[in-house]
Amino acid sequence: MRIQQIRLENFRGYARLHWQPDPLINIITGGNAQGKTNLLEAIFFGFTGHSFRTIRDREMIRWGSPFCRVEINFQSGQQENSTVILLTAEGKKQRKLNANAGRVMDPVLLPVVFTPDHLLMIKGSPAVRRRWLDQEVGPLQPGYLTCLRRYQQVLAQRNKLLQGMRVNQRTRQELEPWNQQLAAFGAKIIAWRCRLLAELSPVVREIYGQIGGRDEKAGLLYLSSLPLERTTGETEICKRFMGELSRRYAEEVARGQTLIGPHRDDLGTTINGQDARRFGSQGQQRTLVLALKLAQLELGRRFAGDYPVVLLDDVFYELDQNRRAQLVEHIRRKTQVFVTTSQSAGEDIAGLSGRVITVREHVLHEGG
Ligand SMILES: Nc1ncnc2c1ncn2[C@@H]1O[C@H](COP(=O)(O)OP(=O)(O)OP(=O)(O)O)[C@@H](O)[C@H]1O
Ligand SMILES: [Mg+2]
Structure with a gap:
C-alpha cells in the first residue's frame, strides 16, 4: 500500500x-x-x-x-x-x-504502528499482550471479534452467578449451561489464537534474525490458564476446558470469578530460549516488539494480498x-x-x- x-x-x-x-x-x-x-x-x-x-x-x-x-x-x-x-x-x-x-x-x-509504549508488550502485564492478540492479531480470523464478544458476555453472566453462589443457595446445576457456552466460545478463541501464533511464529523468528542477527533466535509461546500441553484442536480444548471448570468449581465459587479461559491466558516471548521479559536487554526487547509488529505486516499480505x-x-x-x-x-x-x-x-x-x-x-x- x-x-x-x-x-x-x-x-x-x-x-x-x-x-x-x-x-x-x-x-x-x-x-x-x-x-x-x-x-x-x-x-x-x-x-x-x-x-x-x-x-x-x-x-x-x-x-x-x-x-x-x-x-x-x-x-x-x-x-x-x-x-x-x-x-x-x-x-x-x-x-x-x-x-x-x-x-x-x-x-x-x-x-501497523509502533511507538515506545509498545515495549509494554514485553514488559507489561498479560492484559497488554491479550489486547494485542484480540485487537491486532485475532481480527485476521473472520468471526474472531464476534466470538470474543459472546465469550465476554457469557463470562460476565457466569461471574455474576458465581458471586451469587457465595451468598445464597444456588445449585451447581445452574452453572452448567454457562459452562458449556464458556468452554465452546473459549475453545474457539484459544484455537484461533494458537493457529494465528503458529503462522506468526516463523515470521517473527525470521524478521528478528534479520534485524537482530542470525545468532539470536526469537520464539513465541501461548501460555494458557488451561492444561493444554500441545493440544490446539478446538474440540479437545473444549473438553479440557469443561474438565478444568469442574475440577476448580469450589475455588471459583470461593473467589466469585472464572479463573480459567482465554481472558486469563498470556503470550510468552523468548530469545534463545530464555524469557525475553526477564532476561532480554532493552535493545533485544525493542527488536522483538518490532519483529512482532512487522510479522503482522506479513499476515496482512497473506490475508489481504497487500502490505x-x-x-x-x-x-x-x-x-x-x-x-x-x-x-x-x-x-x-x-x-x-x-x-x-x-x-x-x-x-x-x-x-x-x-x-x-x-x-x-x-x-x-x-x-x-
Ligand atoms: N489539539 C491540539 N491543538 C494544537 N496543538 C496541539 C494539540 N495537541 C497537541 N498539540 C501540540 O503538539 C505538540 C506535540 O507534538 P508531537 O507529539 O507531534 O511532538 P513530536 O515532534 O513528536 O515531539 P517528540 O520528539 O517530543 O516526540 C504539543 O507540544 C502541542 O503543542
Ligand atoms: Mg513524538
Missing part, C-alpha cells in the same frame, strides 16, 4: 497540510514537540478512525477549532482509494471510504546503527514507511537512505 497524498485541516498543531510523501521511506526528523508524532497519528486516524495515543478523540482537534479533517489518497493493489474523516468538537464523526459513507477499511490493511503502511515512532532510540539499517532495509522492499526521530539527524539516520523531512512548528520542510 502507498499513500500518495495527505491533507490535514486543524489536526493537532497542523492548521493545514497538503503533503505528498515518498512512496517508500519517509524519515521525519525535528526537535521535540514540533509535530512528528502528530503526523503519524493523523495517518493512523485517517485509516482507523481513532488515535493510537488517546481515547479522547476531541484532543486531536486543533485548539480553538470547531472540527478536524483528514483526507488520505492511497493506492492498494492496482486500485486508487481515498479515505476521509471529519470530526467535530461536538464529537460527531463522519467517515468515507472511496466516497461511500460509513464504509471502513479491511482490518488487515490498517497501518499495510508502517508507522514507526521514535523507534531508532535504543537500536544500534546496524539494527536501524537492517530495519529500514527490511521494510523498504515491502511497503511505505513513516519513521520519526527526534535525535540530531546526522548521527541518527547515517547510512539510511530515504526521504528526509524536517518538521518545525507543524510545517514540513524537505531535507534534514
Whole structure:
C-alpha cells in the first residue's frame, strides 16, 4: 500500500497540510514537540478512525477549532482509494471510504504502528499482550471479534452467578449451561489464537534474525490458564476446558470469578530460549516488539494480498546503527514507511537512505 497524498485541516498543531510523501521511506526528523508524532497519528486516524495515543478523540482537534479533517489518497493493489474523516468538537464523526459513507477499511490493511509504549508488550502485564492478540492479531480470523464478544458476555453472566453462589443457595446445576457456552466460545478463541501464533511464529523468528542477527533466535509461546500441553484442536480444548471448570468449581465459587479461559491466558516471548521479559536487554526487547509488529505486516499480505503502511515512532532510540539499517532495509522492499526521530539527524539516520523531512512548528520542510 502507498499513500500518495495527505491533507490535514486543524489536526493537532497542523492548521493545514497538503503533503505528498515518498512512496517508500519517509524519515521525519525535528526537535521535540514540533509535530512528528502528530503526523503519524493523523495517518493512523485517517485509516482507523481513532488515535493510537488517546481515547479522547476531541484532543486531536486543533485548539480553538470547531472540527478536524483528514483526507488520505492511497493506492492498494492496482486500485486508487481515498479515505476521509471529519470530526467535530461536538464529537460527531463522519467517515468515507472511496466516497461511500460509513464504509471502513479491511482490518488487515490498517497501518501497523509502533511507538515506545509498545515495549509494554514485553514488559507489561498479560492484559497488554491479550489486547494485542484480540485487537491486532485475532481480527485476521473472520468471526474472531464476534466470538470474543459472546465469550465476554457469557463470562460476565457466569461471574455474576458465581458471586451469587457465595451468598445464597444456588445449585451447581445452574452453572452448567454457562459452562458449556464458556468452554465452546473459549475453545474457539484459544484455537484461533494458537493457529494465528503458529503462522506468526516463523515470521517473527525470521524478521528478528534479520534485524537482530542470525545468532539470536526469537520464539513465541501461548501460555494458557488451561492444561493444554500441545493440544490446539478446538474440540479437545473444549473438553479440557469443561474438565478444568469442574475440577476448580469450589475455588471459583470461593473467589466469585472464572479463573480459567482465554481472558486469563498470556503470550510468552523468548530469545534463545530464555524469557525475553526477564532476561532480554532493552535493545533485544525493542527488536522483538518490532519483529512482532512487522510479522503482522506479513499476515496482512497473506490475508489481504497487500502490505499495510508502517508507522514507526521514535523507534531508532535504543537500536544500534546496524539494527536501524537492517530495519529500514527490511521494510523498504515491502511497503511505505513513516519513521520519526527526534535525535540530531546526522548521527541518527547515517547510512539510511530515504526521504528526509524536517518538521518545525507543524510545517514540513524537505531535507534534514
Ligand atoms: N489539539 C491540539 N491543538 C494544537 N496543538 C496541539 C494539540 N495537541 C497537541 N498539540 C501540540 O503538539 C505538540 C506535540 O507534538 P508531537 O507529539 O507531534 O511532538 P513530536 O515532534 O513528536 O515531539 P517528540 O520528539 O517530543 O516526540 C504539543 O507540544 C502541542 O503543542
Ligand atoms: Mg513524538
